[in-house]
Amino acid sequence: MTGEPDIRITTTVNDVxxxxxxxxxxxxxxxxxxxxxxxxxxxxxxxGVCGACTVLVDDQPVRSCLMLAAQVDGCRVDTVESLGTQDDLSPLQSAMWAEHGLQCGFCTPGILMTVEGGRRAGLDVRQVVEDALPGHLCRCTGYQNIRNAIESYFAQGVQA
Amino acid sequence: MKGYCMKPGPFRYIAAQSVEEALDVLASAEEDVAILAGGQSLVSLMNLRLARPDIVLDINRVPGLATVQADDSGARIGALARAAVVERDASVGRYVPALITAIGHIGHPQVRNRTTIGGNVAHADPSSELPGLLACMEGTVTLASASRGAREVGWDEFFISVFTTCKEPDELVTSVNFPMAPGWRYAYDEVATRHGDYPLAGVSMGLRVDGGVVQEARVSVVGVADRPVRLSSVEAAAAGQDASAALARDMAGIARTECPASDDAHVSAEHRRWLAGTLVSRLMASMVDAA
Known part of the structure; x- marks a missing residue:
């Protein structure tokens, strides 16, 4: 039926x-x-244009506004909450902080998940900065500090 | 009911578990069915309520539709193969590298992780890269239905107009085929406002060159009309000519006359025709150098 929550799904969100x-x-x-x-x-x-809603589905960065919840039945979803906490930032979040890779921060969660996904998929820093980062609209930073943060994160050689 | 607003209008969601089940749904439904593959165009249109299907038929769990095969006879891509998977496929890279180039212009990696080759072609966006390459390569689309079985149609029959193909309501695209014949090489290039946007003009070129002489040429353009356009005058002018910088200039000039185009919010028709000519010239230069 339409308009009724009649689809049962089981999914793993941030390991829960x-x-x-x-x-x-x-x-x-x-x-x-x-x-x-x-x-x-x-x-x-x-x-699907701005990239702010990007999450990982089975480790791949995707636009969560262009998937139905019903489609992640049986899948693993990771959101920005899976990274660090306010008191204990992840290495990528620390790099964004240190390089001033955000201003208003609205686009940041999507960018973080794209970079994490790229790292997990074994992409190199150039692929992440040149190919994947352009999939996100940031209207504050002019991107340079985000690029610096990503390069700093990859230079650490830490597997998140 | 949840206490929050929904972007898409209501629909019945059916997740098919097999091709047969999907075809049965398509054959028996009396309402409007939208086939959900990658969803990168469909869900966007539903969010904007430009599309309001009664039934969304999700084929993502159908096994056997995500095959990728390539050899010296071309590439046969299962309808559900993700753009990101085809893009990284070594055999496609070896035998049909133009397909990799064209896919690299579709959106961004986050989109290509979901985009499917079948969905891209079935959507028939007149600015989309793959329909243009399919037209250039004389490609085909395989369709299946419950009552009539499978049929393979050429690109010229398949693409009718904007978002319109010859696919009947009870049919499903099952594969997209990019054929290669001995001696042919293909390339793709485009100009877009920003990388990842739909192109203002996108040109596919095929050349069969022997002994420095162009035996045959195929040129298609997307972004300029309601479906991919072949530039037959450019193709005819190239046949039998030395593959040279002078020929590239001639072909570009003819393309700027022959290519259809119209004004839109981004650029004028004249600018679009100019871009098509420039792309023809650039592709000729790169392909002759690479010969």
């Missing part, structure tokens, strides 16, 4: 098993924010 009933039309981004309560995933354009 989540069981839920969703409507077919529930977007993965809205599911994460409103059903799971993880508001670190930001939504802006909601049609």
């Amino acid at each position: 098993t989540v069981e839920a009933q969703v409507e077919g039309r529930t977007l993965l981004s809205d599911f994460l924010r409103h059903d799971v309560g993880l508001t670190g995933t930001h939504v802006a354009c909601e049609h």
Whole structure:
């Protein structure tokens, strides 16, 4: 039926098993924010252009506004909350902090997940900076400090 | 009901577990069915409510549709193969490198992780890269239905107009085929406002050169009309000519006359035709150098 949360899904979000009933039309981004309560995933354009909502599904960076929650049944989803905490930043978050890789911070969660995904997939720093970072719109920084942060993170040689 | 707003309109969600099940849904549905593959265009259109299907048929869990095969006869790409997977496939890189180049212009890596080759072609966006390469390579699309089995149609029959193909409502795209014949080489290049945007003009070129002489040429353009366009005057002018810088200039000049184009919010028709000519010239230069 339409308009009823009649689809049962089981997914692993940040290493926690989540069981839920969703409507077919529930977007993965809205599911994460409103059903799971993880508001670190930001939504802006909601049609795949800006990259703010990027999360990892089975380790791959994807636009969560362009997937249905029903599609992650049986999948592993990692959001920005899987990285560090405010008191204990992840190496990538520390690099972003140190290099002043953000100003308003709205686009930052998506960028962090793209970079983490690139690292897990074994991409080199050039591929992440030249190919993947352009998939994110940042209207504050002019990108240079984000590039510096990514380069600093990769130079550490730490597997996050 | 959840207490938050939904971007897409309501629909019935069906996750097919096999090709047969998907075809049965398509054959029996009396309502409007949208086939969900990568979703990078469909979900975007649903979020904007430009698309409001009654049923969304998710084929992502259908086994056997994500095959990638390439050899000296070309590339046969299963409809569900992700752009990111094809892009990294060593045999595609060896035998049909133009396909890798064209895929590299589709959105960004985060999008290509989901984009499927079948979905890209079935969507038939007139600015999309792969329909243009398919037109240049005289490619085909394989369609399947429950009642009539499989059929393979050429690009010229498949692409009808903007977002419109010859695929019947009960049919599913099962593979996209980029054929190679001995002696042919292909290349793709485009100009876009920003990398990852749809191109203002995108040109595919195929050449069969023997002894420094162009035996045959194929040139297609996307972004300029309601479907991919072959530039037959440019192709005819190249045949039998020395593969030279002078020929590249001639072909560019003819392309600027022959290529259709219209004004839009980004650029004028004249600018678009100019870009098509420039791309023809650039591709000729790179392909002759690489010969």
